Each structure stands twice: as structure tokens, then as C-alpha cells.
Amino acid sequence: DAGITQSPRHKVTETGTPVTLRCHQTENHRYMYWYRQDPGHGLRLIHYSYGVKDTDKGEVSDGYSVSRSKTEDFLLTLESATSSQTSVYFCAISAPSADNEQFFGPGTRLTVL
Amino acid sequence: AQTVTQSQPEMSVQEAETVTLSCTYDTSESDYYLFWYKQPPSRQMILVIRQEAYKQQNATENRFSVNFQKAAKSFSLKISDSQLGDAAMYFCAYSGGSSNTGKLIFGQGTTLQVKP
Numbered sequence: 001d002a003g004i005t006q007s008p009r010h011k012v013t014e015t016g017t018p019v020t021l022r023c024h025q026t027e028n029h030r031y032m033y034w035y036r037q038d039p040g041h042g043l044r045l046i047h048y049s050y051g052v053k054d055t056d057k058g059e060v061s062d063g064y065s066v067s068r069s070k071t072e073d074f075l076l077t078l079e080s081a082t083s084s085q086t087s088v089y090f091c092a093i094s095a096p097s098a099d100n101e102q103f104f105g106p107g108t109r110l111t112v113l
Numbered sequence: 114a115q116t117v118t119q120s121q122p123e124m125s126v127q128e129a130e131t132v133t134l135s136c137t138y139d140t141s142e143s144d145y146y147l148f149w150y151k152q153p154p155s156r157q158m159i160l161v162i163r164q165e166a167y168k169q170q171n172a173t174e175n176r177f178s179v180n181f182q183k184a185a186k187s188f189s190l191k192i193s194d195s196q197l198g199d200a201a202m203y204f205c206a207y208s209g210g211s212s213n214t215g216k217l218i219f220g221q222g223t224t225l226q227v228k229p
Contacts, residue, residue, distance in 0.1 A: 031215050042117075042204055042219035043158075050214060058216065090158065094215045100146045100208040102217055104158035 003027055004105040006091050012111045019078040021108050023091030025071075031094045032074040033102065034058075034066065036087040043090060049074055081112045115140045117207050119220035126195045127228050133180075134190045134223050136205030143167075145209035147181065147188045148217070153201040161203070164188065192225075200227040 003026030013019050023032060031050055035043040035058075045058030047066040055066050063085060065077045078085055091105040116139045126132035138147070149161040164172045164181050172179050176196075180189045192199055205220040 033216065035217075035219075040221055042119075042221045043206075043217070044219070045216055048214065048216060056214075088156065092158075092217075100213070100215045100217075101148070101160060101163060102208075102215065107156045 004091060004093055004103060006089075006105040006108050008108060009106065010109050012113065013081055014113050015082055016080050019081050019110065019112075021076045021089055021091075021110070023074045023076070023105055025074075025093050027093060027095075027103070028071060029093040029095045029103075030071075032068065033092040033094075034064075034074070034076045035090045035092065036060065036085075037090060037107075038087050046076065046089075078110075081110075083112050086110060086112045115142070115207055115218050117205055117218050117220040119205055119223050121223045122221070123224045123226070125226040125228060126192070128195055128197060130195055131191060131193045132195055132225065134192075134203050134205075134225065136188045136190070136220055138186050138188060138205070138207050138218075140186070140207065142209065145207060147179075148206040148208070149177070149179070149188075149190045150204045150206060150219075151199075151201045152204065152222075153198075158204075162190065166209070195227050197227050197229060200225055 033048040034046040037043045049055045049068040089108045092102040094102045145166045147164045151159045162174045176193045202222045206217045
């Protein structure tokens with residue numbers, strides 16, 4: 001299994017509070033991604049990174065920011081959490097020459113009350 | 114923009130029988146990849162099978178095979194000799210094209226029930 005961990009695995013927070021989710025990889029892959037999974041929508045891309053300090057927006061980036069200061073870590077921040085951000089969040093990694101195959105972390109279930 | 118559509122929210126199959134999950138996609142690109150991912154109740158995303166658009170031969174992985182129709186933009190997954198462990202949500206996904214950032218575009222998912 002690809003070495004990807006996410007922390008925390010579960011979190012309950014209140015509306016208006018900041019939240020940071022962490023993705024850590026041991027594979028030294030260049031690309032990292034954050035997706036959210038909601039019923040009826042599958043997984044949707046929030047942000048992705050193609051190198052240290054290189055990030056770009058995905059399909060549903062409003063209300064989220066990311067940072068990547070080291071190859072192995074990709075942080076997703078909700079500056080002021082809202083109930084619409086209640087979701088399961090997945091981190092994924094891929095290498096440019098790996099036929100675009102992505103390896104996924106175990107997911108983080110976030111509940112915003 | 115590329116889109117992926119799975120029109121079957123739920124499917125069921127009898128153990129040992131064969132089932133086909135449907136997926137259609139839309140793209141103007143000629144070079145891309147298509148995937149089927151399995152998500153069991155554990156929530157872990159598991160790659161089932163991958164198809165490269167430039168390859169005419171349909172991909173096969175043990176009991177899993179695809180029917181890739183490039184002109185029709187169709188990418189169905191066939192599961193033969195279904196097992197109880199195949200029960201999961203299955204996602205079709207698209208990636209690639211000229212930008213090739215590796216971003217995946219997912220369908221809505223199909224929940225597969227396997228009856229003993």
C-alpha cells in the first residue's frame with residue numbers, strides 16, 4: 001500500500017472555526033490532491049499541488065486553502081468552517097509517469113455543526 | 114469541460130453471476146485514462162482497473178474487465194463470478210488530456226449489492 005496518512009481521521013467542529021487537515025506521504029510523489037466526497041456527487045477535486053509551493057484550484061475550491069511547504073505534506077485549511085463543508089475528505093498522490101494512477105489516503109470525516 | 118456520468122445509482126447481482134456497471138464520459142481530448150475505483154464500507158479507495166484511451170484492447174484484471182467504446186465515450190465494468198466481497202460503491206473516473214495534471218474527474222458512483 002502507498003504510504004499515505006491523513007490526520008485527523010474524524011473531526012467535529014462548530015461553524016466559524018478554522019480547521020486544518022493534514023496529508024502526509026512517504027512515497028516522494030510529486031502530485032498531491034484533496035477531494036471531498038458527498039452523496040450523489042462522487043469525489044470532487046478541491047485543490048491540488050504539483051510541487052513544493054506549487055498549487056492550483058480544483059472544481060470546488062471556494063472556502064478552502066492549501067499549502068505545501070514540504071514534498072511529503074499537503075495541508076487543507078477551512079478558514080471559517082460552514083455546515084456545507086461537512087463531508088469526507090480524501091487526499092491522493094500520484095507520480096507523473098504512473099499512468100495517472102492515484103493512491104488514496106484513508107479519508108477524514110469532518111462534521112461542522 | 115470533461116464530465117463523467119454513472120446512471121445507475123444502485124445495482125444488485127446474485128453471487129457467482131455477472132454484472133455490468135455503466136459509465137459514460139464527455140471529452141474533446143484524444144489522449145486520456147479511464148479508471149474504475151472500488152470503495153468498500155471501510156471507505157478506502159481501491160483501484161480496480163485502468164484503461165488507456167490509445168489502447169484498443171479492453172483491459173482485464175482477473176474477474177474484472179471493461180468494455181471501452183471510444184467513439185461512443187462509454188466505459189463499462191463487467192464483474193464475473195461475483196463474490197460477496199465485491200459489494201461496494203464503484204466509481205468511474207477520467208484523467209489526462211493535454212494538461213495531464215493527473216486530476217481525476219469522478220462519476221456519481223454505483224452501489225453494488227451482492228446477494229448470497
